[in-house]
Amino acid sequence: MRVFSLVCLVMLCSAAARAEAPAAEPSQSEAGRFAMSPAEGGMLRLDKQTGAVSFCTVEGGLSVCRVAAEERAALQEEIDRLARENAQLRAKLPGAAPEATAPRKGLPGEEEFERALSFTERFLRRMMQLFREEAPKGDSL
CATH class of the missing domain: 1.20.5 (Single alpha-helices involved in coiled-coils or other helix-helix interfaces)
Structure with a gap:
């Protein structure tokens, strides 16, 4: 009797979910893809395409399926x-x-640090040069 009421609850939940969120019609290959079998405390869901078996229960009003x-x-x-x-x-x-x-483990070595510092210095020098070239030369209205 408990399994029967669980099956009814799962069917009602799935019908309510379909009514709330209309989804696209399943393709011919997806129709009948899963087979449900009653099990103690829930249902077993068999994916006929992949052979995957999941144990499904209703928790907090939601259907939850877990991989075996x-x-x-x-x-x-x-x-x-x-x-x-x-x-x-x-x-x-x-x-x-x-x-x-x-x-990487630990801090960079001295050579790697100097190299990164050199890149940063060259970047900043170029940026400052660009700012100086783009800066207005004075009020020439």
């Missing part, structure tokens, strides 16, 4: 694999320095 635990582990494993692959590919790029991929 074993899928979460598989997704994290795939994210980690892709991060490693990305790092390997970045290292193979021409001109890629190993320190460019590693985060």
